[in-house]
Amino acid sequence: MWDPEPGWLNTASYGLPPRRAFEELQAMLADWRVGRTSWEGWDIATQRSRESFARLIGVAAEDVCVGAQVSQVLAPVAAGLAGNRFLVPDVEFTSNLFPWLATAQVRTVPAASLADSVDSTVDVVAFSLVQSADGAVADYAAVVAAARAHGALVVVDATQACGWLPFDGSLADVVAAGAYKWLMSPRGSAFAYLAPHVRERFLPVAAGWYAGEDVHGSYYGEPLRLASSARRFDISPSWPVYSGTAPALEVVEEIGVAAINAHNVQLANRFRAGLGLPPGDSAIAVVDVPGAEELLRRAGVRAAVRAGRVRASFHIYTTDADVDLALNALTHG
Template sequence: MEIAQAQQLWKPEPGWLNTASYGLPPEPGWTALQDSLAQWRVGSTSWEGWGESVQRSRTAFAGLIGVPDVDVAVGATVSQMLAPVAASLPAGATVVVPDIEFTSNLFPWLVQQERGITVRTVPVDGLVDAIDADTDVVAFSLVQSSDGAVAAYDEIVAAARAQGALVVVDATQACGWLPFDGSRADVVAVGGYKWLMNPRGTAYAYLAPALRERLRPDAAGWFAGQDPHASYYGLPLRLADDARRFDISPAWFSWVGAAPAMDLVAEIGVPAIQAHNVALANRFLTGLGRPAGDSAIVAVDVPDAEQRLAAAGIRAAVRAGRVRASFHLYSTEADVDAALTALVG
């Protein structure tokens, strides 16, 4: 599907430049969600059909990052998906994290400090050089939330492998617009409600098979069973033998809205989405006299930016006094130009 054709599936108010905060649902996802809510309201169906959206979403996510769907667990938040990884680290382990990392990929490691885990933060552009023989885990965002910086993925992975360190990637701000090979990491965790345009309450995690052997599924329930529908009651423990043992019971309606959005991203293709998004981001940067970049998220210093954008009806984020603008499928050149008019006249 071409971008121009796909854009007909959204109806945003002009000026939405904040997908880095949350993505907007395409019409198929919105409609599926409304239909399921109407069914819930009157009790016209059982829940199993809603539950099928989970596997559909899982399979689509696996395809986007190039991993088998049996190696993907589903949950609700990135920090929840990372918790068993952090809990599995032996006492004395060292985790290296960028100093501007979003806390969903920082707090899970920090809460293990009482067990003797060391968390060392370094400048994001010095991450590769900071990986040494004492490093057990390298945890980083593929794209930084604060400023859109794209990590040197291949270089970081190579440096980590040279030291025998695990690679844990938060791809929440990347997956859906930035192509990458998830199988090169040990863990790839993604919150679905941003660039994948899922309802909030969906998260995905690729967990490499070798790593899973070290993890304990402390949140296991019926949905983590080998056959969830045969796991409602009683002994024995009978968990799935793949990544599903780390699933948590799904928030049905979030997944009903997620599946059509996931299918649509796959149909359009991440490379095409990347080209569209980055072109708009660079149009914005050029209009402000800044050099072009390689990200769909940009952060710039502009005096009185928050007030100027608000007065023009432009919805972008302001982080530490900097404008953070983010551009996705439904963003247009008109959105960019309206923001530039507001900021520079």
Template sequence: MRIEEAQKLFTPDPGWLNTASYGLPPTPAWEAMQAALQDWRCGRTSWKPWGEATSQARAVFARLVGASGSDVSVGAQVSQMLGTVVASVAPGSRVLVPEEEFTSNLFPWLAQRDHGVEVRTVPAARLAEYVDAQTDLVAFSLVQSATGEVADVDAIVEAARAAGAVTVADATQACGWLPVDATRFDALVAVAYKWLLSPRGTGFLVTRPEFRERLVPSQAGWWAGEDPHASYYGPPLRLASDARRLDISPAWFSWVGTAPALELIEQVGVGAIHDHNVRLANRFRAALGLQPGNSAVVSADVPGAEELLARAGVRAAVRGGQLRASFHLYSTDDDVDLAIDALGLGG
């Protein structure tokens, strides 16, 4: 599907430049969710079709990140899904994290300090340089939330491999616009309500089988069973043999909206979305007097930007005192022009 065709499936008010906060739903996702809510309201169906949407979304996400569906677990939030990983880190481990990291991938590690886990924070741009023989685990975002900075994955993974360190990547600000290969990391986590255009409350954890063997499924419930429908009551422990053993019971209606949203991303293609997003971002960067970048997110010091943009109906964000504008599948040149004019940068 071409970008122009896909854009007809969205109904944004002009000037939405804040996908880094949350993405907008395509019509198929919105309609599927409304139908499920109506069925729930009237008691027309069992919950099983809603559960099937979770399996559909898992399969599509696996294809989007080049992983096997058997290595993908489902959950709701980054910190929640990372909880199993973090709790399995041995006391005395040394963890390296960017100092700018969004706290969902920082607080869980810091909370382990009382258990002897040492956390060191360093500048994101120089993360690979700080990986040494004493580093046991490197946790980082593929795209930084505040700035849109794209991590040097090659350098970080190479440094971690040389040190024998585990890699845990947060792909929340990447999946949906930046090509991602989840198999490069020991664990990769992402929630779907931003660039994957889904309702809040759905997310994925991808783990390598050999790494997953080290994890204790401490949050497992019936949904993590080998056969969920035969796992309602009583012992013995009978968890799935693959990544489903780390599943968290799904928020049904959010998954009903997630499956068609991911299918649209797949139909358009992450490569095409990447080129579209970065082109618009670089058009905005040029108006700001910045050099071209490689991100769908633009961060810049523009005094009074929040008020100027709001006055013109442009919705962006301010993070760390900097304007943050983010461009996605439904963004257009008109949206860029609206923002440029609002900031008084038009020619």
């Protein structure tokens, strides 16, 4: 279902499209090139994507908005919670940090002590379910329990988790995710679950015609007539991007996140074992081998460097041969 060149260990930077997603995107582009059809047919993919994402994290589709990037879908959350007191991991990816720094009071602590640091001074806990820098998996249940015990809201960035790590999105108040990594979509599609009990606090400051209750009846003029669901936070979607997003998410559903998780973590642990490292629970592994970046590059292995260490990431299209190629490069030069 995929066509990767050997040595791709960088899904944490961007995922590779399933063949079906690539083909649907090409078909849309071919129609656009010659003006074969109107855009309404292309837009069906946006709703398919919304519904698929909702199923993947266990929430209702009417509680999901669509957008372009994580910081963009979090912007109305930041505006609505301006002045609140946030607790955030100290090495958090900035799409889930800068919006709060711009609008609120922020205290940072090590990710491992996040749950223990929640107290009566915290209004909102915001964190990545899987950390971008090192692949550490948050203790989601513990953080949620601590937040609820102190009446705090929970905002989760699931970009590095959604697609390989099973989790219940409904436990949080807000879950945002970019789809171009583990959901293997074109860059430019993102989603946010906005729980009904909190979204009344958020202002749809980017609302346009696509946020209307009746999209096709919202092209012109007053009055304000936004959707009653989370769609009021939608921005007008990029049709090519969502044409590739819908089939990619549906492939994840068909395979099953639990099956993908087992495959990914097994390969990551094969990689760790080959370097003498203990097993972990993540599809992302970081290594401190001297000269690792250059050793991997010479072997044709594509990985990333984050926070000064080589970051390798393993997904459904990764094979034992990919892992062995990387191990041979790191252990034998």
